[in-house]
Amino acid sequence: MQSVEKFSIQRFTEQERENIEATVARERPLTIILNNQELVTLLCSPAALKYLAIGFLSSEGLVENKDAIRKILVDDQKGIVRVETRDGQEFPEEQIFKRFITSGCGRGATFYSAADVQDQAKLETQMEISVTEVLALAKTFLRHSQMYKTTGGVHSAALCDTAGIMVFADDIGRHNAIDKIFGQCLLEDIPLDDHIIISTGRISSEMLLKVVKRNIPIVISKSAPTALGVRLADKLGITLIGFVRGKRMNVYANDWRIVTHRK
Amino acid sequence: MQSVEKFSIQRFTEQERENIEATVARERPLTIILNNQELVTLLCSPAALKYLAIGFLSSEGLVENKDAIRKILVDDQKGIVRVETRDGQEFPEEQIFKRFITSGCGRGATFYSAADVQDQAKLETQMEISVTEVLALAKTFLRHSQMYKTTGGVHSAALCDTAGIMVFADDIGRHNAIDKIFGQCLLEDIPLDDHIIISTGRISSEMLLKVVKRNIPIVISKSAPTALGVRLADKLGITLIGFVRGKRMNVYANDWRIVTHRK
Numbered sequence: 126m127q128s129v130e131k132f133s134i135q136r137f138t139e140q141e142r143e144n145i146e147a148t149v150a151r152e153r154p155l156t157i158i159l160n161n162q163e164l165v166t167l168l169c170s171p172a173a174l175k176y177l178a179i180g181f182l183s184s185e186g187l188v189e190n191k192d193a194i195r196k197i198l199v200d201d202q203k204g205i206v207r208v209e210t211r212d213g214q215e216f217p218e219e220q221i222f223k224r225f226i227t228s229g230c231g232r233g234a235t236f237y238s239a240a241d242v243q244d245q246a247k248l249e250t251q252m253e254i255s256v257t258e259v260l261a262l263a264k265t266f267l268r269h270s271q272m273y274k275t276t277g278g279v280h281s282a283a284l285c286d287t288a289g290i291m292v293f294a295d296d297i298g299r300h301n302a303i304d305k306i307f308g309q310c311l312l313e314d315i316p317l318d319d320h321i322i323i324s325t326g327r328i329s330s331e332m333l334l335k336v337v338k339r340n341i342p343i344v345i346s347k348s349a350p351t352a353l354g355v356r357l358a359d360k361l362g363i364t365l366i367g368f369v370r371g372k373r374m375n376v377y378a379n380d381w382r383i384v385t386h387r388k
Numbered sequence: 389m390q391s392v393e394k395f396s397i398q399r400f401t402e403q404e405r406e407n408i409e410a411t412v413a414r415e416r417p418l419t420i421i422l423n424n425q426e427l428v429t430l431l432c433s434p435a436a437l438k439y440l441a442i443g444f445l446s447s448e449g450l451v452e453n454k455d456a457i458r459k460i461l462v463d464d465q466k467g468i469v470r471v472e473t474r475d476g477q478e479f480p481e482e483q484i485f486k487r488f489i490t491s492g493c494g495r496g497a498t499f500y501s502a503a504d505v506q507d508q509a510k511l512e513t514q515m516e517i518s519v520t521e522v523l524a525l526a527k528t529f530l531r532h533s534q535m536y537k538t539t540g541g542v543h544s545a546a547l548c549d550t551a552g553i554m555v556f557a558d559d560i561g562r563h564n565a566i567d568k569i570f571g572q573c574l575l576e577d578i579p580l581d582d583h584i585i586i587s588t589g590r591i592s593s594e595m596l597l598k599v600v601k602r603n604i605p606i607v608i609s610k611s612a613p614t615a616l617g618v619r620l621a622d623k624l625g626i627t628l629i630g631f632v633r634g635k636r637m638n639v640y641a642n643d644w645r646i647v648t649h650r651k
Contacts, residue, residue, distance in 0.1 A: 130615040135639045137519045137646060147638060152592055152614035168592065256400045277631065278590050278612035297592065297614055327541050329415055329431065329560065349541035351415035351560055352393040368540065375410060376398045383400060 126171040126201055127151065128295065129276055150278035152297050157181060158207045162215050170272075170279060170296045173305045175199050177296070178206035180308030184335050191311055245334075248342045248362035252319050255384050256374070258287045259345060263369040266323050267347070269293050273325060282306050285321040299326030303335055317341055328354045328367060337361045343382060345369060350377055389434040389464055390414065391558065392539055413541035415560050420444060421470045425478050433535075433542060433559045436568045438462050440559070441469035443571030447598050454574055508597075511605045511625035515582050518647050519637070521550045522608060526632040529586050530610070532556050536588060545569050548584040562589030566598055580604055591617045591630060600624045606645060608632060613640050 134147045153171040157164045157178045164187075169177055175197055182188040188210060198207040262285050267273075270281040272295045282302035284292040292315060294305035303324065310317055317339040324332070328350035334357070336344055344358070345366045358365035358378035365377040376383055397410045416434040420427045420441045427450075432440055438460055445451040451473060461470040525548050530536075533544040535558045545565035547555040555578060557568035566587065573580055580602040587595070591613035597620070599607055607621070608629045621628035621641035628640040639646055 132615070132618055132640060135643045135646075136636060137639060137643075137648070138636045139519050139523070139648070142643075142648065145638075147640070149613060149615045149618055149640075152616040168594070256402050260402070276612055278614060297590070327560070331431070349539055350412060351541060352395070352412045353415040355395055355412055373399060373401045375408075376400060377395060377410070377412075380398045380400075380405075383398075385400070385402070385405065 126153075128170045128172045128272060128279075148275045150272065150276040150297050153204050156205045158205060159187060160209055160213050160215050161207075167298070167301060169298060169301045171201070171204070173294060173309070174201065174204070174206050176294070176305040176308035176312065177301055178208060178308065179311055180304030180306065182208060183307055183311050184304055184338070188311075191314065245337055245361060247360070248337065248340060250319055250340070250342045252342050253382050253384050254287050254321070254343055254364075259366060259369060259374055259383075260372060262287075262289070262321070262323060263345060263347060263374075265290055266293075267325075270295065270325060280324065280326045282322065282324045282326075284310060284315070284317065285323055287321070290323075291315065291320070299324060300331065300335075302326070303332060307335070307339065321345060324348075327351065328358075328365060330354050330357050333357045333361060333363060333365075337363060342379075345374075389416075391433045391435045391535060391542075411538045413535065413539040413560050416467050419468045421468060422450060423472055423476050423478050424470075430561070430564060432561055432564045434464070434467070436557060436572070437464065437467070437469050439557070439568040439571035439575065440564055441471060441571065442574055443567030443569065444564075445471060446570055446574050447567055447601070451574075454577065508600055508624060510623070511600065511603060513582055513603070513605045515605050516645050516647050517550050517584070517606055517627075522629060522632060522637055522646075523635060525550075525552070525584070525586060526608060526610060526637075528553055529556075530588075533558065533588060543587065543589045545585065545587045545589075547573060547578070547580070548586055550584070553586075554578065554583070562587060563594065563598075565589070566595060570598070570602065584608060587611075590614065591621075591628060593617050593620050596620045596624060596626060596628075600626060605642075608637075 129148050130151050132147050135142050136145045151171050154166050155169050156166045193210050195211045196209040272279050279295050279297050280299040280302045281295050283290045284306050292306050294302045296302040321343040322336050322341050323345040327348045328346050330353040343364045347369050350367050355377045364379040364382040366374050368375045392411050393414050395410050398405050399408045414434050417429050418432050419429045456473050458474045459472040535542050542558050542560050543562040543565045544558050546553045547569050555569050557565045559565040584606040585604050586608040590611045591609050593616040606627045610632050613630050618640045627642040627645040629637050631638045
């Protein structure tokens, strides 16, 4: 299914009105069923549903790796992805309830407890990136984001190394775009360690928790972080770069990975 | 608690780095407890927690009106709002599970079923608005949105009539900003019928479903709608105005409420 749709709409100014064709981002529900158990319904852009479902399950710790998956059935028409794992584990409703309900948006907020964050080892990797590389990545990334430019209604995310973009995804939800990346990487054996995530969206705590689980030490956004995001990045050893615009950028945490000039 | 926080950060260009002070939006968990039952934990800006809790409960159909509320206890420090209703009704875990789990983000996606939307009467109100009024509202609204300008990290929403802004709210989440408006209106007996909602955020289906429940016939945003949003607005009788920028605006549905010049 196409991720955008054209509508005939009216454009008004104070003086006149004209009929124009507007390109609008599609929004569809996706229901994820794990081992015959309906887990969650997300609203998303109707593309890469398989990657989104696997990325979501991986982010929630319900699918560890590719070997754990026995079968994936995608019904694009109905917006359903069924995933069967080798262990076929079902979760007591109580446990799913706790996992998703208490997590606000079903997206990992359970990790907020101090204990959970403390369990997470700090990223110490010595990976470096130069200012020139960050600005070049951001420029290429925004050029990639065609759907954003056309509709003004979606977020983009990409997995990169310092040389360029490796995996790219678009979605009406900024968490979905990131999960699509992680789902594709899991299914296609693309390594995540020591790579970079770049996003059009605000960097909140939830995004950092998704990223640190994959040992990704650098996060770049053209938008702002939240204060909790800054504090988490600092604690988790993630280099947090925001407000990348034109020729400058802000580094909110762990700026020791930034080199002004590459040796 | 202040909604923003200052951090000392590094600003880089290719040539140099400097230490600057950045103002960043706070992000805190809010747990809503209804009649001793923990319902949900949202991530939000730490202001107007009472309004957010009541707006959320109202949007989810769990609190009908002000008279239904017996007591509200706000613990700003811990981020907890306890609400007790007169009927003291508790919900079976199963029912809460179904309500929040199947709704993706805990935010009303259960209404997606065709039946639910069909139950919703189409808004037929003859309210009109002129292009000049929309452009003036949008201009005032963006001027109000000081936090957005300072931090680049929050959404704003407001309840208006054709003459100006009546209730304003900011939040890191666009749904939260809208729920804060509705919570305040419920508690302060501010009527919603035949008013206008204006938002900085994307207009998705969930937002339209929140709005139609309050008999609000006009929605304005500086951002884009989704395709499902356009279709719902059309079906529900809501005038959907997007991409209000400078001297022009797009009308995606029910443009019959727009008058070029006020009589």
